[in-house]
Amino acid sequence: MAHEELHFVHVRHAGLYFVATATPGISPFTAVEFLNRLVTLLRxxxxxxxxxxxxxxxxxxYELLDEMLDYGYIQTTAPDMLKNFIQMEPVLSQPFSLLDLSTVGLVSIPPPSGER
Structure with a gap:
């Protein structure tokens, strides 16, 4: 899709849309390839x-994008190069919760006989 001086490109993965813009001097296919590599890196x-x-x-x-792009120009998408610069660790999608102790393996203690 184009609007005035910009091309809008997107890649859909797992119900998510990853969107980029490209100026007329840059091939939209380059932007699509960048988005595909971004999705692979994020996975x-x-x-x-x-x-x-x-x-x-x-x-x-944000840190990944900051290392991959410089003023909107692609610098690197190589995972080996990026691992040298990325300092953050990913956050687990299901962090351990103290409120849910069902998976910890605690011994079940039955309630006192009068409270059943």
């Missing part, structure tokens, strides 16, 4: 992608 770093995963890992994704 490598964060696991299966979902809206929740994106939200939990916003700072990591």
């Amino acid at each position: 490598d770093y964060c696991g299966p992608l979902s809206e929740k995963t994106i939200g939990l890992n916003f700072a990591l994704i």
Whole structure:
């Protein structure tokens, strides 16, 4: 899709849309390839992608984009190069909760006989 001097491109993955813009001097196919590589990198770093995963890992994704792009120009999408620069660790999509101890393996203690 084009609007005035911009091309809008998108890639859909797991119900999520990844969108980029490209000026007339840049091939829209380059932007599509960048988005495909971005999705691959995000899956490598964060696991299966979902809206929740994106939200939990916003700072990591921002850091990845900051290293991948410089003033809107693609610098690198090589995972080996990026791992040297990325400092953040991904946030698990289901963090451990103290409120849900069902998976910890605690011994079940029956209630006192008068409270049944």
